[in-house]
Amino acid sequence: MTTHTLMRGIFLVFVLLLPFSTEGQEVNPLFSDLPSTHPAYEAVRYLKERGIISGYRDGTFQPERKVTRAEAVKIVVAPLTNPQQLGQFQESSFPDVLAGTWYLPYVEVARQSLKIIDGPPKGPLFQPEQAVRKVEFIKMVLLANRVDPNAFGEIRLPLSSDVTNPDEWYYPYLRYAVSSSMTMASQSGLFAPGRELTRSDVALLLHRFLLYREEKRIQELLTEANSAIANIVA
Numbered sequence: 489m490t491t492h493t494l495m496r497g498i499f500l501v502f503v504l505l506l507p508f509s510t511e512g513q514e515v516n517p518l519f520s521d522l523p524s525t526h527p528a529y530e531a532v533r534y535l536k537e538r539g540i541i542s543g544y545r546d547g548t549f550q551p552e553r554k555v556t557r558a559e560a561v562k563i564v565v566a567p568l569t570n571p572q573q574l575g576q577f578q579e580s581s582f583p584d585v586l587a588g589t590w591y592l593p594y595v596e597v598a599r600q601s602l603k604i605i606d607g608p609p610k611g612p613l614f615q616p617e618q619a620v621r622k623v624e625f626i627k628m629v630l631l632a633n634r635v636d637p638n639a640f641g642e643i644r645l646p647l648s649s650d651v652t653n654p655d656e657w658y659y660p661y662l663r664y665a666v667s668s669s670m671t672m673a674s675q676s677g678l679f680a681p682g683r684e685l686t687r688s689d690v691a692l693l694l695h696r697f698l699l700y701r702e703e704k705r706i707q708e709l710l711t712e713a714n715s716a717i718a719n720i721v722a
Contacts, residue, residue, distance in 0.1 A: 568597075
């Protein structure tokens with residue numbers, strides 16, 4: 489084989505490979521509307537690989553879509569239950585959780601088995617279609633995973649200008665979430681406890697909690713948590 493023939497062969501192979509080059513491209517993205525540059529990308533990838541969260545049939549994730557209370561309960565409860573346990577529940581004590589709805593079994597596992605939501609009379613309605621609020625979701629995640637929210641009980645100071653009363657029902661849960669890097673203050677220094685959560689918000693909160701439980705927090709999260717605690721006790 490001549491040198492000319494060999495070089496020509498190498499050139500042809502190179503040309504044939506060019507169309508399939510993946511440099512600078514995202515191969516098999518998780519979802520069509522969730523680029524790798526999205527802040528929640530790694531969280532969604534992590535949760536999807538573990539079967540905790542999924543997308544829609546059209547291949548989208550819809551990261552900015554609000555999460556309902558029914559959806560939030562399923563996200564928290566599903567990894568902690570099984571079809572046999574879910575099948576035991578056909579009725580609910582909540583008048584707005586009707587028989588036959590897909591979320592009824594998850595709501596009743598959450599209420600009766602995991603005890604992460606209050607039922608009647610303390611909680612007369614479940615409000616399944618209402619958007620879940622930040623502190624509601626944090627409370628469910630922590631209680632479902634048997635976390636003691638009083639673990640950081642020595643802290644009873646204002647966490648931020650929008651979280652000043654340590655006697656608020658949600659204060660212990662939010663305090664734990666801050667200390668464990670589950671949530672961080674915004675650039676304006678707020679925690680927004682009553683904010684309605686999107687799908688990307690839920691993914692980030694749950695991902696950070698699991699990293700904390702698995703002792704896999706990255707240095708950035710550790711630094712953020714230390715800074716938040718330092719600002720609280722200063």
